Amino acid sequence: MITNTELEQKGNQFPNSVKNIRQEVDTLYFTTENNVILELTVLRDSVVRFRYGTRGILEEDFSYAIDPDNHIGYNHLELSENKNFHIVTTAKLIIKIEKISLQTKILDTEGNLINEDELGFHYEESFTLGGNIVKMSKRSHPGEAFYGLGDKPVHLNLRGRRFSNWATDSYAFGKETDPIYKSVPFYIGLKDKRAYGIFFDNTFKSTFDFCQERLDVTSFWAPGGEMNYYFIYGPEMSEVVQNYTHLTGKPELPPLWTLGFQQCKWSYYPESTVKGIAKKFRDLKIPCDGIYLDIDYMEGFRCFTWNKEYFPDPKRMVKELLNDGFKTIVIIDPGIKIDPDYWVYKEALENGYFCKRADGPDMIGKVWPGECAFPDYTNPEVREWWAGLFKELVGEIGVRGVWNDMNEPAVMEVPGKTFPDDVRHDFDGHPCSHRKAHNVYGTQMARATYEGVKKYVYPKRPLVITRSAYSGAQRFTSSWTGDNVATWEHLWIANNQVQRMCLSGMSFTGTDIGGFAEQPTGELFARWIQLGVFHPFCRVHSSGHxxxxxxxxxxxxxxxxxxxxxxxxxxxxxxxxxxxYEYATEGIPMLKPLVYFDQEDPHTHYRTDEFIFGNNILVCPIIEPNSKGRRMYLARGRWYNFWTEEYLEGGRELWVDADIDSIPMFVQEGAIIPRYPVQQYVGELSIEELKLDVYYAEDTIDSQVYEDANDGYDYKKGRYSLRNFKLRGKATDLTIQQHKGGNFETEYDTIKLHLIGLPFRIKKIKVDNVAYDLNNLDKEDKFLKLPEDFSVVQIIG
Known part of the structure; x- marks a missing residue:
């Protein structure tokens, strides 16, 4: 056992005895003899912030990650003490703070230990860097599992591993590459079937060690900034993820077309190629809603310009594509070409909008256009200027979405592939070096882009996609997982990354289907499409080389x-x-790893392949070549095979047949799944009826279906339709009740029920207490046509 004295000799310093405590409403300040301050804030009964300052100083409080609209409020807060501890009690937690060391233990109200400090907060004064290296170590327990951290391309359970958060341009990254594009310093611990989360809101290059160095210790640290973390208690993993997402923010609803299929390549040009691709989709009747233009649409890679040779009349082209149902999305990078004749460069130069080196000159780096300067998106004035640049692209030409690439920020031909540490940033009035601003640069670019697209696409809704992100980026942007490779290993990685992003508050994510680098076989492409259609963001992208x-x-x-x-x-x-809708209102992730779905079942703690799509559909992709099926784990509960409607008991491993044209899919009993007819693009057809696949269960189950005008902001004025269904199944009858909220009139007036798995023969049906003519029932498929506003239907055997 290393003693504190030995550690102190190694340069680590520790808080000692508490000498003073004061309380201001929801915040308690504990000050030690050696002038360490612990600021403990209760945000909710289960969400507590721990913030430590040294030399008696707390920095000015500022965060890009925390949502300013995050609603906080708790039911109970009391401070007490005993011989050894100061005790803070909320309605859900008991926090014990050791009087001689500030070390904390966090228990639930029944006294079960959830989390405890090992050394707790300690720090090292760094005279070379200035400021402290801040550290936190926590005790870990046998069987404790760890999840989260954004886009890490590794096994879902992080135990036994160490990771860094430093946004990095990672072309053709591999299965263990770390770090890559995103920095999400948030993880979920699962101990004794109770889940908690820790969000270390520090934008410096943070490191997390999950019992790698020492088997019973989890620690995290950063070479600057504050030890500032949020402790989020479940005990359900769903509560942890939802509370984290409330804290860092939820997205607004995207237009429905962004959930359609998207096609991209580096690069589609000239116009005739783009038109040819669009025509082929329609000729072959393969649905598609978005076509992407990569960097070659620009004039010499200058952002906000068009290559007039390739695209002589972009406004006409964009309109013609839109007439055929294709929305145009263009790429915009942060590097602005140094060219005195280029208006964007001139404006930024005149206004001092570029990032500067410590000695004064603009930061210059090479990217696609050659030598570039880079706007400082951490400056609100620069963000406002940047948003204004989208007036022509979005407002006049009619582009419907923008993807931000290279915003780690990526720089070519330099060792770290990014800005040097001495570059200066405004950081919203808290001037700092690139060490602090690096991880948020991409998010602040996406935020500025979002403000611009939102302003000029109005009254429609914006689409922004980013490659680099920090916690909270989901408020402004969707994302993709960067430059992957056309290999089977990368299909495995893709499946893990999107599940992990969903656990990390960023559900609107997908991968480059088929792989960006290299070329997939037809089989790999087919299997990737089968997975990709279940990812919230669904886009094929390749380098095309x-x-x-x-x-x-x-x-x-x-x-x-x-x-x-x-x-x-x-x-x-x-x-x-x-x-x-559930993600945007409740913070519920769109995909759920099995451990999120059923944390009580230890079999789920190490499962990576299977996931739950929405609330009720279990999907298990085929991720090996030449497969005719696979072994998989069917989560606990009862399920119907989506393809065969066979009824199965879960909680076990089983073999599933899945030839090249199939993917294993199971629907939970009691689910009501809404379906539309196939369209070539969103809005092509008027929807004449809503089909509901009803999976019988001898149980009572709730479902909902959200609809609105699919774009625009009328839904914020109450013009939406939220159908709440309650299914009640008994041995010889099935009842479905509908309660509708919102005042949006859907265009269809019929709901078609497709009844699956009824254990009885239908003898009579009542709709709102009126007998239904059984001759109107499609005997084969058990289709039942009802008015869309029915209140209750009883199916009696």
Whole structure:
């Protein structure tokens, strides 16, 4: 056992005895003899912030991650003490702070230990860097599991591993590469079936060690900034993720078309190529809503310009594509070409908007256009200017979405592939070096882009996509997982990354389907499409340097499989939109790893492949070549095979057949899944009826379906439709009640029930207490047509 004295000799310093305590409403300040301050704030009964200052100083409190609209409020807060501890009690937690060391133990109200400090807060004064290296170590327990941290391309359970958070341009990253594009310093611990979360809100390069160095210790540290972390108690993992998402912010609803299929490549040009791609989608009847233009649409890679040779009349082209249902999305990078004749460069130069080196000159680095300067998006004035630059692109030409790339920030031909540490940033009036601003640079760029797109696409809703992100980025932007590779290993990585991003508050995420670097086989592309249609953001993207990667680029069999699964996604659009509504209002992740779905079942703690799509559909992708099926774990409960409607008991491993044109999918009993007809793009057809797949259960189960005008902001004025269904199944009857909220009139007036798994023969049906003519029942498929505003239907055997 290392003693504190030995550690102190190594340069570590520790808080000693508490000499003073004061309380200001929800915040308690504990000051020690050696002038360490612990500021403890109760935000909710289960969310507590721990912030430590040394030399008696707390820095000015500022965070890009915390949502300013985060609603806080707790039911109970009391301070007491005994011989050894100061005790803070809320309605859900008991926090014991050791009088001689500030070390903390956190218990639930029954006295179960949830989390405790090992050495707790300690620090090292760094005279070379200035400021402190701040450290926190926590005791870990046998069997404790760890999840989260954003886009890490590793096994879902992080135990036994160490990671850093430093946004990095990681072209063709691999299964263990760390760090990569995103910095999400938030993790979930699961101990004795109780979940808690820790969010270390520090933008410096933070490191997390999950029992790698020492088997019973989890620690995190950063070479600057404050030890400032939020402790979030469940005990359900769902409560941890929801509370973290409330804290760092929820997105607004995107337009429905952004949940459709998107096609991208580096690069589609000239106009005739773009038009040809669009025509082929429509000719082959493969649904698609978005076409992306990569850097070659610009004039010499200058942002906010068009190459007039390739695109002589972008406004006309964008309109013609839109007439055929294709929304145009363009790329915008942060690097602004140094060119005195280029208006964007001139404006930024004149106003001093570029990031500067410590000695004064603008930061210069090479990116696609050659030598570039880089706007300081941490300056609110620069963000406002940047937002204004979208006036022509979005407001006049009619582009519907923007993707921000290279915003780690990525710089070529330098060792760290990014800015040097001495670059200066405004940080919203808290001037700092790049060491502090690096991890938020991409998010602040996406935020400025979002403000611009939102302003000029109005009254429609914006779409922004980013490669680099810090906690809270989900308020402004969706994301993708960066430059992956066309390999089977990367299909495994893709599945893990999107599940992990969903646990980390960033559900609106997808991967480059098929792989960005290199070329997939037809089989790999087919299996990737099958997974990708279940990811919230669904886009094919490739570097195009090894061949094409459109759905028809392989052979007829692969084309047919791609069409089948893209069509399947379009039928699930009301289900996806409802998932997004729950994410945007409640912070519920759109995909749920099995451990989130059922943390009580120890079998789920190490499962990576299977996940829950929305609330009721279990998907298990095929991630190995030449497979005719696979072994998988079916979570506890009862399920129907989506393809065969076979009824199965869960909580076990089983073999599932899944030839090249199939993916294992199971629907939970009692689920009501809304479906639309196949459309070639969102809004192509008027929806004449809503189909509900009703999976019988001998139980009582709630479901909901959210709809609105699919774009625009009328839904904020109450013009939405939220159908709440209650299914009650008994041995010889099934009742479904509907209660509708909101005042949006859906265009259909019929709901078609598709009854699956009824254990009895239907003898009579009553709709709102009126007998239903059984001759109107489709005997084969058990389709039942009802008015959309029915209140209750009883199906009696």
């Amino acid at each position: 090894h061949g094409d990667q459109e759905p028809w680029s392989f052979d007829d069999e692969v084309t047919d499989i791609a069409r089948k699964f893209i069509e399947l996604r379009y039928t699930f659009l009301p289900y996806l939109y409802t998932m997004f």
